[in-house]
Amino acid sequence: MTDLDHHRDRNHEPSTDDELSVSSVANLCTELEENVARVIVGHDDVVEHVVTAMLGRGHVLLEDVPGVGKTMLARSIATSIDCMFRRVQFTPDLLPSDVTGVNVFNQKTREFEFQPGPVFGNIVLGDEINRAPPKTQSALLEAMEEEQVTVDGDTRELPDPFVVIATQNAVEPNRTYDLPFAELDRFMKKLELGYPEPDEETELLGRTVGGHPIESLEPVTDRETIVRARETVAKVRVEEPVRAYATRLAGYTRENARVGVSPRGTIALLRAAQARAITEHREYVVPTDVKIEAPVVLGHRIRTDDRARDGDRVVEEALERVPVEAERV
Template structure:
């Protein structure tokens, strides 16, 4: 088939291969969570950030570490605590007595992959130190702006906000995360495999990188060029617009959510070895991309209607367009 101008079949095939290698590497550490792992790789290739929210002990930090280790790039880990300061994340200028000048000492944000463990244990002031970096890929310290590495990804974990000693993430912070995913408890079979695998060794220590930052950066460039038909774009807009008009939601999804929904759909298509997006790509990613951005009304909360249930109703009500015919006149 003829490829869309700017996207070669070989390029998309390479993205699919790279994504498969990363998924297989992480699956050697995390048992029985192939869907969660694929979603994490999708976000990586769409230049997004991940918020992993679940109860303690289900492998949130392990997933973040395994994904980071599968890529041969710079990785920094931040343990968020109540006494953590913004400068502990972005860096600080230190006066050098020999040169009589201030020297910038970069913080852990200056890495390809930043693992933020238990982000909701830090104060909102410290949490906000990530806002500029996550959106603009830069950090401003003492009036100077520093560009961050490429690729750049924040993988943050948090326990449910009802637990003691935590601070809920503000809406602006949550909106920076492309997806929120939940690990969930493993199946009995996967849990038994975990007991066998971790009895005498640590699979994370044995994990070897399967790609590097350069390969991931090239894959991201290919994903940016995946074709999205006008009808598919309109479908994404209709879904987001419906969240803004729903009577049970007091806060709908932002325009940033629309952009990230389409970007993750491009990555999902490339991982499936396609150089064009299907409506099903948008539909499948709507829940992880949109749900954490929505705030329900008091009446919906009393009725125990959460964002996931309301979003499911929206997905049923918004018409799904027909699969697009790519402009080159052929489909797979």
């Protein structure tokens, strides 16, 4: 039985000692994307970005207008993996303890017991995250960076893997809150779906008028296999010239914006590039992987004083002007 057969066998409990090959992880990515495409029509590139972010040990922020499928995309990804899925509907009255959990006094044992919040899941959907005030949003800071939660002085580890897929509306500015910059920086990628093309929307209507395909979607892999796939991605080689190129891109943003890309952002860029290389059946990163990932990994980490020149534009400039190879002195 091959590695790929292992993740298809629902009764197989994979050992952490079994290493998935690059080819089997690439095939797993394809299988996940094709499964999600049964629900999400016309956004294959966005689906691929979400899958590679997950395998690159990152979190994803989906921002767009209401009704284009942000929440459904997150649900489809979660449903495609047999793991713990938790959902948090962010509202203005949501408290931090509603996310992380709270200690509750047990009258029978006369002791406090910890009741875990929805953050204790493998894939956590933060729906409309910008409807909650910054204090509640910041409840995710420790979880997203350190994969742990501290409540009343006690620190508890989160399940492995732990992935946050958050959605936020790009409209109703008077009824939403801006995400703290420190939280934005913890999202590996910020993605937009956009409206479907006419033929895509027609196909979508045909799929959903009678009943929604999400209801019949089945898992194609499990938690253990995702953990092993992540280990394979982490071993993808990133040679010094590629690391130096990523550093020069980050340096350009710091020199040409009020707030440039942090080292955390550069790490996220290379982790995303590692996952991108896997999808091409490669065990090493090339500059093209970095270029493909840079726009969705770096743009939201940049702040400028020019409204006409936002972070996305700074990244475009960096990709145009920063040479792949260092100039010889």
